[in-house]
Amino acid sequence: MKPLIEAGELARALAAGDPIRVLDVRWKLGGPPGRQEYERGHIPGAAYVDLDTELAGHGEPADGRHPLPDLAAFQEAARRWGVDDGDDVVVADDLFGQSAARAWWLLRYAGFPTVRVLDGGLSAWRAAGGPVESGVVTPRPGSVTLRFGALPTLDADAAAALAAEGVLLDARAAERYRGDVEPMDPRAGHIPGAVSAPTAENLDNAGRMLPAPVLAARFAALGVTPDAPVGVYCGSGVTAAHEALALDVAGFAASLYPGSWSAWSNDPSRPVASGIGAGGDPRA
Numbered sequence: 001m002k003p004l005i006e007a008g009e010l011a012r013a014l015a016a017g018d019p020i021r022v023l024d025v026r027w028k029l030g031g032p033p034g035r036q037e038y039e040r041g042h043i044p045g046a047a048y049v050d051l052d053t054e055l056a057g058h059g060e061p062a063d064g065r066h067p068l069p070d071l072a073a074f075q076e077a078a079r080r081w082g083v084d085d086g087d088d089v090v091v092a093d094d095l096f097g098q099s100a101a102r103a104w105w106l107l108r109y110a111g112f113p114t115v116r117v118l119d120g121g122l123s124a125w126r127a128a129g130g131p132v133e134s135g136v137v138t139p140r141p142g143s144v145t146l147r148f149g150a151l152p153t154l155d156a157d158a159a160a161a162l163a164a165e166g167v168l169l170d171a172r173a174a175e176r177y178r179g180d181v182e183p184m185d186p187r188a189g190h191i192p193g194a195v196s197a198p199t200a201e202n203l204d205n206a207g208r209m210l211p212a213p214v215l216a217a218r219f220a221a222l223g224v225t226p227d228a229p230v231g232v233y234c235g236s237g238v239t240a241a242h243e244a245l246a247l248d249v250a251g252f253a254a255s256l257y258p259g260s261w262s263a264w265s266n267d268p269s270r271p272v273a274s275g276i277g278a279g280g281d282p283r284a
Helices: 007-015 035-040 071-080 100-109 121-127 156-165 174-178 212-221 239-250 260-264
Strands: 020-024 088-092 115-118 167-170 230-233
Touching: 007 020, 007 121, 088 100, 088 121, 100 115, 100 239, 115 121, 156 167, 156 230, 156 260, 212 239, 230 239, 230 260
Parallel strands: 020 088, 088 115, 167 230
Antiparallel strands: none
């Protein structure tokens, strides 16, 4: 299944009565939670998904700000959203897919194959004339069975090795990669050897994913090849999922480092690089 769905395609499918489970994953770094925005208006029938509490676990600082949730808790949440085995799931947000991709990646990681991200998010939905409804949707409980491990992940040691021997993409904004600023985590900079690949550069001016050939060329320029391993990380593992989504669209399979910079920078034994390297090379 293609990982993206256009707003018009989704509108036509819902109008035709196709059984699509829509999940609304509104979230922004630093808050506030997206529930109030969801209640003011969402795609008809969409269930709200709380990224901080349902798409992430909670642990020590060294685990990162958004560690993976416990499998049992995640399966319970997915059932609460009304998801059954074999459902066609579409995830949407108002962040151009950058939070919805977390739900896409987690469901795929849990072995759920039929999930797509609404390309362009709710902005594209409204631009296409899609209807919205207010209030809260409480779906009939689902019965999906999930198992983690269907997609590859990295721990800190594997991320360090990949940065040295393959390609490790840093999906954060370039200024955070360089170490100019660090608004969230205890140390500024990046994993030594990682390549700067801001997630925002996967999108066009309307906030939609760039075409596959354009993305493929972008990643190729960053050193990604079909026969070399590639990994992704960000601040806390959220926008890294969007980078993994863009790589999927471009035809590449990526491993994700869930702890990301928030876990790495909380471990004083881990080295930190800054700047962009000699000659403007994004490797450092």
